[in-house]
Every structure is written in structure tokens, then in C-alpha cells.
Amino acid sequence: MSVIKNHIVQLSAYKPPLEGRDPDAYTLLDFNERTIPVGDSIRQALHQYIDSGRLQMYPSYGDIVERLADYAGVDSHQLMITNGSDQGIDLVFRAVAAPGAEAIIPGPSFAIYHQCAKVEAMSIVEPQYTKQGGYPVDQVISAITPQTRVIIVSNPNNPCGTLVSSEMITRIADAAPHAAILIDECYFEFSQHTMVPSINDLPNIFVTRTFSKTWGMPSLRFGYLMSAPENITALCSVRGPYDINQMAIVAAKAALSNPDDVTAYVNNIMQTSKPLFEAWLQKTGIEYWSSAANYLWCFPECARDVGNHLQDQGFLVRPKMYGDTLGLRITIGIPEQMKSLMAAWEKIGES
Ligand SMILES: Cc1ncc(COP(=O)(O)O)c(C=O)c1O
Numbered sequence: 001m002s003v004i005k006n007h008i009v010q011l012s013a014y015k016p017p018l019e020g021r022d023p024d025a026y027t028l029l030d031f032n033e034r035t036i037p038v039g040d041s042i043r044q045a046l047h048q049y050i051d052s053g054r055l056q057m058y059p060s061y062g063d064i065v066e067r068l069a070d071y072a073g074v075d076s077h078q079l080m081i082t083n084g085s086d087q088g089i090d091l092v093f094r095a096v097a098a099p100g101a102e103a104i105i106p107g108p109s110f111a112i113y114h115q116c117a118k119v120e121a122m123s124i125v126e127p128q129y130t131k132q133g134g135y136p137v138d139q140v141i142s143a144i145t146p147q148t149r150v151i152i153v154s155n156p157n158n159p160c161g162t163l164v165s166s167e168m169i170t171r172i173a174d175a176a177p178h179a180a181i182l183i184d185e186c187y188f189e190f191s192q193h194t195m196v197p198s199i200n201d202l203p204n205i206f207v208t209r210t211f212s213k214t215w216g217m218p219s220l221r222f223g224y225l226m227s228a229p230e231n232i233t234a235l236c237s238v239r240g241p242y243d244i245n246q247m248a249i250v251a252a253k254a255a256l257s258n259p260d261d262v263t264a265y266v267n268n269i270m271q272t273s274k275p276l277f278e279a280w281l282q283k284t285g286i287e288y289w290s291s292a293a294n295y296l297w298c299f300p301e302c303a304r305d306v307g308n309h310l311q312d313q314g315f316l317v318r319p320k321m322y323g324d325t326l327g328l329r330i331t332i333g334i335p336e337q338m339k340s341l342m343a344a345w346e347k348i349g350e351s
Contacts, residue, residue, distance in 0.1 A: 005121075007118070007121045008119065011115075011118055011119065014111050014112065014115045016031070016111075017030075017318075021316065025314065026311070026314055026315060026316045027314060027315045027316070027333065027337050027340070027341070028316050028331070029315055029316060029317050029330050029331040029332075029333055029337070029341065030316040030317055030318040030329075030331065031218075031318070031331065032158065032187070032213060032293070032294060032295045032329075032331045033212070033213065033216070033218060033331065034213065034214060034215070034216035034265060035331065035333035035334060035337055036216075036265070036333075036334060037216065038215070038216040038217060038251075038255070038261075039255075039258060039261045041254050041257065041258055042217075042251050042254045042255055044254075045250050045251060045253070045254035046247060046250055046251055046254075049246070049247065049250045054246075055246075057246075058242055059242050059244065059245060059246040059249065060246075061081065061244070061249055062249070062253075064081060064249050064252060064253060065079055065080070065081060067253065067256050068081070068224050068252075068256070071256055071259070072196055072209070072224070072226060073196060073197070074196060074199060074226050075229070077229035077232060077233075078199055078226050078227065078228065078229055078232060079224055079225070079226045079232065080224065080225050080232050080235060080236055080239065081222070081223070081224050081244050081249075082208070082222075082223045082224060082225050082239065082243070082244065083221045083222070083223070083243045083244050083245075083248075084210060084212060084218070084221040084222065084223045085184065085186050085208040085209060085210040085212070085223035085224075085225075086112050086223070087221075087223065087239070087243065088206075088208035088209075088223050088224070088225035089112055089113065089116055089182065089184065089208055090112075090116045090119075091225065091235045091238050091239055092150065092180050092182050092206050092208075092225075092235070093116035093117060093119070093120050093122070093150060094116075094120065094238055095180075095234060095235055095238050096149045096150060096179075096180045097120035097121070097122055097149060097150075098149060099121075100123075100147050101120065101122045101123075101147055101148075101149040101150075102122060102123050102124070102125060102145060102147045102148045102149065103117040103122045103123070103124050103125070103148075103149065103150040103151070103152070104124075104125045104126075104127070104140050104143050104144070104148060104150070104151045104152065105117065105124055105125070105126055105150075105152045106126065106127050106128065106129055106135060106136055106139075106140060106152065106154075106157075107126040107127075107128055107129070108128075108129065108159060108160070108320065108321065108322060109129075109152065109154050109157055109158065109159075110154055110157075110158045110184070110186075113152050113154070113182075117150065122149065122150070125143045127139035127140055127143060128323075129157065129160055129162055131160075131289055134162040134163075134164070135153070135157070135162055135164040135168065137164070137168050137171065137172065140172060141171065141172060141175050144175055144176045144179070146178065148176055148178070148179045149178075149179050149180065150179060150180050150182055151172055151176055151179055151180070151181050151182070152182050152184070153169055153172065153181060153182065153183045153184070153195075154184045154186075155169075155183055155184060155185055155191070155193065155195070156187055156190075156191050156193075156291065156292040156293045158186070158187075158293070158295070158329075159295070159297045159318075159320040159327070159329040160289045160291065160297050160322075161289055161290065161291020161292055161293045161295060161296065161297065162289065162291070162292070163191060163193055163292040166193075166195055166198065169181065169183060169195055169198075169205070170198065170202065173198075173202045173204055173205055176204070177204055178204075179204060180204055180205075180206055181202070181204055181205045181206065182206050182208065183195045183205060183206065183207045183208070184208050185207055185208065185209050186208070186209065186210050186212070186213060187213055187214075187292070187293035187294065188209055188214075189213070189214035189215075189262055189266050190213070190214060190266055190269065190270060190292065190293045190294045191292040191293055193292065194207070195207055196226060199226055199227060199228060200228075203228045203230075203231070205227065206225060206226075206227045206231065207225065207226045207227065208223060208224075208225050209223060209224055209225075209226075210222070210223040210224075211223065211248070211251075211252055211255065213294065214262050214265060214266055214294075215252070215255050215262060216265075217248070217251050217252075217255070220245070220247055220248040220251050220252075221244075221245070221248060222244060222248035222249075222251070222252050268334055268335070269294050269332050269333075269334070270294070272335050273332045273333065273334060273335045273337075273338045274294075274296070274332050276335060276338055276339070277296065277330075277332060277338045277341075277342070278296070280342050281296070281298060286298050286299065286300045287299045294331060294332045295329055295330060295331045295332060296329070296330055296332065297320060297322075297327050297328070297329045297330075298327060298328050298329075298330060299322075299325060299326075299327045299328075300328065303319065303326040303327060303328050304319065304326060305348075306328065306345070306348060307319055307328055309344075309345070309347075309348045310341070310344060310345060313344035313345075313347065314344070315340075315341050315344060317329065317330045317331075318330075318331075
């Protein structure tokens with residue numbers, strides 16, 4: 001007999017396909033990462049920190065909360081830092097779950113929501129996104145019960161890139177005042193859409209963000225969560241005092257001192273690379289979902305073969321199912337990377 005809770009023994013770990021992700025062998029278009037390294041100022045700040053001989057000290061965070069609050073346009077009491085946005089998501093689930101609780105997680109979506117709900121033994125209701133209708137708002141609202149404790153709005157959603165309007169989110173928040181509305185703005189800098197201005201009016205919304213995508217530092221695990229001050233105070237009692245490592249703080253502070261680098265990257269991806277790739281997909285008749293983020297979910301014929309062909313040509317992309325149909329979620333890289341990808345794709349069937 002296991003000492004572990006039975007429902008946890010039944011779980012399986014979330015294992016993203018990390019094996020073989022060798023950046024020297026492949027252009028990595030499979031995890032929605034930034035596809036070029038971060039700027040020199042961040043590297044220098046990390047080197048300086050290591051050289052300062054302070055690795056033996058516990059982290060001390062200084063003014064990072066104030067600096068992020070300034071960046072995000074919130075009061076510092078409305079923000080807390082987290083170990084990646086995964087931790088922000090987990091904290092919300094842990095803090096609100098109760099026996100018999102339900103989570104509404106529109107799918108397909110990012111796997112961590114399911115994992116967090118299952119760890120808390122919540123039951124999951126999963127209305128489906130559609131290409132035409134996007135986020136299934138009416139089904140979400142009809143699924144609300146007195147047991148609903150979390151409703152996910154992944155904005156934009158991974159893998160489909162669909163955005164939910166602020167009006168719709170407000171409708172959901174008003175319809176479920178007893179539930180946490182978890183708005184995942186992981187791709188905020190790409191989408192430029194945010195629910196942050198509503199934090200003052202809606203006490204049940206929680207907005208998570210990250211430095212893993214546009215800011216280019218998923219390896220350092222840094223994110224932040226914004227909500228009403230009383231929610232932040234409560235969640236800070238669930239998070240550990242040192243959960244965020246010092247290197248992440250050093251890098252994030254250096255990154256925040258040079259936000260133009262992120263703006264330039266986002267503009268390059270969203271204004272040059274994405275239209276280029278979309279035009280090519282349209283020309284070649286490959287269907288895709290329109291996306292507010294740095295990835296496109298495409299549905300070529302024989303998607304598995306296309307994925308394998310691209311891998312042979314040195315590009316990793318991510319297979320993602322929509323019902324019974326396999327699609328490929330492709331991260332948008334800089335224009336040169338996308339031109340090489342398209343050239344490689346066009347070689348399919350040649351050899
Ligand atoms: C929608 C979404 N939320 C959260 C995350 C996790 O971000 P982090 O690295 O900050 O934990 C991802 C990562 O791919 C994501 O796609």
C-alpha cells in the first residue's frame with residue numbers, strides 16, 4: 001500500500017518531448033521559445049553575479065516586484081514573482097481547490113492546467129475550442145456550478161493561438177464570482193492583449209505572465225502573477241520564500257533595463273516573419289488557425305510525414321492533435337529561419 005494519496009499514485013507526470021533537442025543539430029521551432037539568444041547585457045549581468053562570489057547566499061529579491069509592477073502597469077501589492085508561470089498557475093489551483101471542486105479547462109490547451117487540477121483531485125470539464133468560434137464561451141458559462149473553483153482563459157491559447165476578448169472574460173468573471181478566473185498571458189508581449197486593467201474591478205481574476213517566451217529565459221524559470229492585493233497576500237503564503245532563484249532575478253532586472261530588445265524581437269516576429277509564413281501557408285493551401293502569438297497550428301496533409309521530413313531537414317516542430325486530426329504547432333522564428341523552414345518544407349517528396 002502506498003503512503004501517497006491514491007489519486008496522485010494514479011497520475012502520470014507531464015513529460016514534454018525534450019529528448020534530442022540539440023540546438024546545434026536543429027532549429028528549435030517546437031516549444032514557442034525565442035529563437036535567438038538574449039542580449040549581451042543579460043549575459044554580462046549573469047557573469048558579474050557569478051564573479052561577485054555570492055552564490056552561497058540565499059536569494060534576495062530587492063526591488064524586482066516594484067520594477068515589474070511598473071512594467072505591467074499595476075500597483076506593487078497586486079503582483080508577486082513566481083518560478084515560471086507554471087508556478088503561478090499551480091499556486092492558484094492549490095489555493096482554491098476544495099473537496100468536490102471542479103475546473104473548467106477549455107481544450108485543447110496547455111497540459112499544466114490539467115496536471116494542476118488533477119493533483120488537487122478536481123474534476124475537469126473540457127469544452128472545446130473551434131476554428132470558427134474560438135473560445136467556447138457559452139459552454140464555459142453553462143458549465144459553471146457551485147463547485148466550480150477555477151476557469152481557465154489561456155490568452156492566447158496554446159496550441160491554437162486564439163484570443164478571448166476582455167468583454168468575454170468579464171462575462172465569465174461575473175458569472176462565476178465564487179471561482180478563480182485564471183488568465184494565462186504567457187504570450188502577452190506578442191499578443192499585446194491584457195486583462196490587467198480589470199484587476200481593480202474583478203476580485204476573482206488572476207493573470208499569469210512569464211519571462212520564458214519573448215524575454216528568452218525559460219531556463220531560468222521566472223514569471224509573475226497579478227491579482228487583487230488580498231489574493232496576492234494569500235498566494236504569497238503558499239509560495240516558498242526562495243522559490244525563485246537569484247540568477248533569474250539578475251537576468252530579469254537586466255532584461256527590464258533594456259525592453260527595446262524585446263520590442264524589436266516581437267516586431268520582427270509578428271510584423272515580418274509571421275505574415276511571411278502565413279502568406280506561404282495560404283499559397284500552398286495549408287490550413288492553419290489564426291493566432292495572436294508566436295506560433296501557428298497548421299494542418300498539412302500527412303502531418304506526421306511532414307514533421308519527420310522537417311526533422312530530417314534540421315527543424316523541430318511540435319505535433320498537436322485536434323480531435324482525431326494531427327496538426328503541427330510551429331514556432332515562428334526570425335525571417336531567415338522561416339525562409340529556411342519553407343525552403344526545407346518545399347523539398348518534401350524530392351528525395
Ligand atoms: C500557455 C502557456 N502557459 C504557460 C507556459 C509555461 O511557461 P513558464 O515557462 O513560464 O512556466 C507555457 C509554456 O509553453 C504556455 O504555453
